[in-house]
Amino acid sequence: MSALKFEILAKCSRTNARAGMISTIHGSFDTPAFMPVGTRGSIRGLTPEQIKSTRSQIILANAYHLMLRPGPELVAELGGLHKFMGWDGPILTDSGGYQAFSMADINSVDDEGVTFRSIVDGSTVHLGPERAIEVQNLLGPDIIMAFDDCPPAVDIDGQDDESGNIKTRPVVNPADYAKRLQVAHDRTIKWLARCKDAHKRVEDQSLFGIIQGGTDFSLREKAVEAVCNIDLPGYAVGGVAVGEGPELIRKIVEHTAPLMPWAKPRYLMGVGYEKDIIAAVQAGVDMFDCVLPTRNGRNALAFCKSERLHLRNSQYKADPTVIEKGCSCLCCCGGFSRAYLRHLFASKEMLGPILVSIHNIHHFQSLLLDIRKAIREDSWPSLERDWPVLEATEARPVSTDTLT
Amino acid sequence: MSALKFEILAKCSRTNARAGMISTIHGSFDTPAFMPVGTRGSIRGLTPEQIKSTRSQIILANAYHLMLRPGPELVAELGGLHKFMGWDGPILTDSGGYQAFSMADINSVDDEGVTFRSIVDGSTVHLGPERAIEVQNLLGPDIIMAFDDCPPAVDIDGQDDESGNIKTRPVVNPADYAKRLQVAHDRTIKWLARCKDAHKRVEDQSLFGIIQGGTDFSLREKAVEAVCNIDLPGYAVGGVAVGEGPELIRKIVEHTAPLMPWAKPRYLMGVGYEKDIIAAVQAGVDMFDCVLPTRNGRNALAFCKSERLHLRNSQYKADPTVIEKGCSCLCCCGGFSRAYLRHLFASKEMLGPILVSIHNIHHFQSLLLDIRKAIREDSWPSLERDWPVLEATEARPVSTDTLT
Numbered sequence: 001m002s003a004l005k006f007e008i009l010a011k012c013s014r015t016n017a018r019a020g021m022i023s024t025i026h027g028s029f030d031t032p033a034f035m036p037v038g039t040r041g042s043i044r045g046l047t048p049e050q051i052k053s054t055r056s057q058i059i060l061a062n063a064y065h066l067m068l069r070p071g072p073e074l075v076a077e078l079g080g081l082h083k084f085m086g087w088d089g090p091i092l093t094d095s096g097g098y099q100a101f102s103m104a105d106i107n108s109v110d111d112e113g114v115t116f117r118s119i120v121d122g123s124t125v126h127l128g129p130e131r132a133i134e135v136q137n138l139l140g141p142d143i144i145m146a147f148d149d150c151p152p153a154v155d156i157d158g159q160d161d162e163s164g165n166i167k168t169r170p171v172v173n174p175a176d177y178a179k180r181l182q183v184a185h186d187r188t189i190k191w192l193a194r195c196k197d198a199h200k201r202v203e204d205q206s207l208f209g210i211i212q213g214g215t216d217f218s219l220r221e222k223a224v225e226a227v228c229n230i231d232l233p234g235y236a237v238g239g240v241a242v243g244e245g246p247e248l249i250r251k252i253v254e255h256t257a258p259l260m261p262w263a264k265p266r267y268l269m270g271v272g273y274e275k276d277i278i279a280a281v282q283a284g285v286d287m288f289d290c291v292l293p294t295r296n297g298r299n300a301l302a303f304c305k306s307e308r309l310h311l312r313n314s315q316y317k318a319d320p321t322v323i324e325k326g327c328s329c330l331c332c333c334g335g336f337s338r339a340y341l342r343h344l345f346a347s348k349e350m351l352g353p354i355l356v357s358i359h360n361i362h363h364f365q366s367l368l369l370d371i372r373k374a375i376r377e378d379s380w381p382s383l384e385r386d387w388p389v390l391e392a393t394e395a396r397p398v399s400t401d402t403l404t
Numbered sequence: 405m406s407a408l409k410f411e412i413l414a415k416c417s418r419t420n421a422r423a424g425m426i427s428t429i430h431g432s433f434d435t436p437a438f439m440p441v442g443t444r445g446s447i448r449g450l451t452p453e454q455i456k457s458t459r460s461q462i463i464l465a466n467a468y469h470l471m472l473r474p475g476p477e478l479v480a481e482l483g484g485l486h487k488f489m490g491w492d493g494p495i496l497t498d499s500g501g502y503q504a505f506s507m508a509d510i511n512s513v514d515d516e517g518v519t520f521r522s523i524v525d526g527s528t529v530h531l532g533p534e535r536a537i538e539v540q541n542l543l544g545p546d547i548i549m550a551f552d553d554c555p556p557a558v559d560i561d562g563q564d565d566e567s568g569n570i571k572t573r574p575v576v577n578p579a580d581y582a583k584r585l586q587v588a589h590d591r592t593i594k595w596l597a598r599c600k601d602a603h604k605r606v607e608d609q610s611l612f613g614i615i616q617g618g619t620d621f622s623l624r625e626k627a628v629e630a631v632c633n634i635d636l637p638g639y640a641v642g643g644v645a646v647g648e649g650p651e652l653i654r655k656i657v658e659h660t661a662p663l664m665p666w667a668k669p670r671y672l673m674g675v676g677y678e679k680d681i682i683a684a685v686q687a688g689v690d691m692f693d694c695v696l697p698t699r700n701g702r703n704a705l706a707f708c709k710s711e712r713l714h715l716r717n718s719q720y721k722a723d724p725t726v727i728e729k730g731c732s733c734l735c736c737c738g739g740f741s742r743a744y745l746r747h748l749f750a751s752k753e754m755l756g757p758i759l760v761s762i763h764n765i766h767h768f769q770s771l772l773l774d775i776r777k778a779i780r781e782d783s784w785p786s787l788e789r790d791w792p793v794l795e796a797t798e799a800r801p802v803s804t805d806t807l808t
Contacts, residue, residue, distance in 0.1 A: 040747075041744070042751075042753045042754075044753060044754055044755070045753075045755055047759070048738065049738075050451075069747065069751060070721070070747045074721070074722055077722060078743055078744070083739070084744050084747075086738050086739055086740055086744075318478055318481055320482050330451065334451065335487070335490055337482060337488070339482055340445070340482070340490075342474075343444075343474045343488075344444075344446060346473060346474070347444040347445075349446045350449035350754050351446045351448070351450070353754070354754070
């Protein structure tokens with residue numbers, strides 16, 4: 001018996017896109033779905049009511065951060081993450097693998113997991129498959145992620161990492177990198193079986209496996225086979241959006257997603273901009289999370305259907321219009337002008353980041369609503385007409401990290 | 405004709421307290437009234453909807469800060485302060501006198517006003533009675549304050565200033581201080597006449613005069629006579645809560661308020677804790693503003709009817725209860741536990757300051773609601789029974805400054 005029910009309600013006639021619904025004991029959410037990120041059990045500055053106003057149906061939190069503070073035992077004692085943060089809808093947590101491998105001050109990595117220094121109190125912390133699942137069992141979200149070996153992205157060609165998200169990005173030669181990916185692959189499969197064994201709350205929490213493989217297509221294929229051979233309620237594509245650029249992400253996803261089981265939810269971790277999401281939906285992906293709307297919102301960048309607004313720019317100094325005409329978010333409906341928002345950012349007033357975060361999450365949820373409509377009605381051309389930004393060229397997407 | 409209508413609807417049989425209503429073109433508010441402080445055109449982190457949820461009916465903004473950024477001409481161009489910040493209820497602005505005299509890097513003070521360096525861009529700014537009124541006419545609040553000579557509080561006895569709010573607090577001898585207060589008094593009266601002459605929006609904005617006089621009772625008496633001799637819609641007691649301690653504030657207010665015209669609103673600027681407000685209400689004061697609920701809220705201090713909670717304390721680490729049982733604020737009704745709030749502060753999450761600010765403003769509005777009820781029903785003993793905190797001994801109240 002699974003704690004999760006996935007129904008595919010419509011599929012596209014020309015692409016692999018599908019629209020459906022995922023039900024959990026904390027309610028259901030429509031797919032394709034976008035999950036805003038509440039790293040430490042809070043989507044920065046937003047009340048659950050404000051999150052709901054964005055039409056978000058499921059949110060993501062980070063087991064890594066909540067493990068370090070306030071600790072999963074405490075969250076469990078207080079009734080679990082839903083009650084703790086006042087969000088009664090579905091929640092997904094990632095396992096902490098990505099953060100432990102890419103951001104922590106690592107002491108050692110071996111077949112038992114990773115040992116690192118806590119960013120909170122400097123203590124030594126061990127995270128392996130069993131503890132990662134125990135942490136998520138204690139936190140109590142509806143969907144939990146397997147603990148995988150997720151080696152930090154490296155810079156094969158010696159170019160700078162523009163995303164700024166990778167703590168260390170050593171230049172390595174391709175052969176060494178391939179070897180490290182192979183180790184990661186083997187460990188990930190072994191750890192997945194251990195995660196499944198360690199999972200104690202199958203009746204109300206659904207464990208998703210993660211498909212790694214970096215940019216190596218044949219390794220991705222092997223990972224799909226090995227990971228999906230272990231029967232789980234859903235599967236994710238991990239290890240993208242770690243600095244490899246949107247074109248390569250697109251190719252990886254287009255290659256990998258169709259190989260995954262049709263009847264199970266497919267989750268692309270940490271992606272992305274609007275057009276990255278569209279491409280992945282067309283490859284058959286059902287779930288997304290990204291810090292873009294909130295992190296950029298806090299930095300005064302507002303997403304619109306046809307443009308990006310850098311609200312600190314002087315051109316908005318006396319602009320009486322809202323971020324986007326016709327937008328139904330609390331910020332635009334509240335009548336807050338670009339000039340007022342610019343003033344809030346200039347004055348370092350918290351209300352600026354809050355209002356633009358609300359608008360930006362609402363923007364992504366509008367896109368997902370329109371995507372689901374396009375799948376149901378087979379109307380992709382109208383989606384592209386309504387969303388001129390889908391044609392725009394962007395900087396590379398950012399990955400999920402602490403800076404949410 | 406006045407833009408403001410003040411009706412006294414009930415008065416206490418044993419004290420000078422009265423309950424009433426003040427009407428402006430942006431709606432009315434019940435008195436005694438408490439105004440939360442939105443220094444830069446935003447109550448830190450709170451949307452207008454959240455401010456309304458605290459039952460606040462009128463808010464305060466600072467002409468000084470809005471003059472320096474974004475500038476009153478811009479706010480006027482954008483339709484005025486109400487539209488700018490999305491608050492459709494009554495607004496009061498102070499003139500900027502207090503900030504200019506106590507916080508600015510002053511170049512000169514003379515009969516024409518004060519010249520200082522802008523904290524925003526370092527430019528030289530002049531503020532005198534005419535410009536202070538012009539700024540407030542441009543901003544467009546319902547109640548505007550006269551520009552007065554408000555010398556910084558000094559330390560007559562050489563003791564340290566515990567409030568930390570006074571930029572410079574030189575030790576002076578009593579004779580010098582008395583001389584400075586006399587100059588301030590004479591200037592304030594002359595400037596008040598100039599303010600009244602400069603005021604161009606009498607049909608929709610109400611100018612209040614300010615009674616100064618420091619801790620000198622006879623100077624306070626002279627100020628009442630001279631200021632209230634100029635016919636205005638309301639009068640304020642200024643120059644308290646600048647470091648003189650709650651007992652002395654209480655004596656000044658008890659001495660001064662009853663001398664002010666009975667039929668006009670009386671506003672005590674920058675006060676205070678609950679029992680300071682009660683004492684002032686009993687002396688006949690109708691309006692209050694203070695940064696206490698928001699500034700303390702941002703620092704994890706929550707106000708309750710019977711205690712103060714320092715939410716960073718480890719005693720709340722696993723406390724599953726809300727700040728105050730039975731409280732109807734968004735924070736307590738949302739079920740956010742003390743443990744969650746502590747976690748938010750520990751994790752530097754904006755949501756902590758926001759939720760506790762909401763609770764604290766709601767707390768002050770609950771007090772004012774109960775005060776109005778006590779006046780109408782002549783039931784002070786029940787008020788004291790319901791608010792044990794009124795018996796508590798507090799540190800001295802803080803004054804209105806930039807740190808809201």
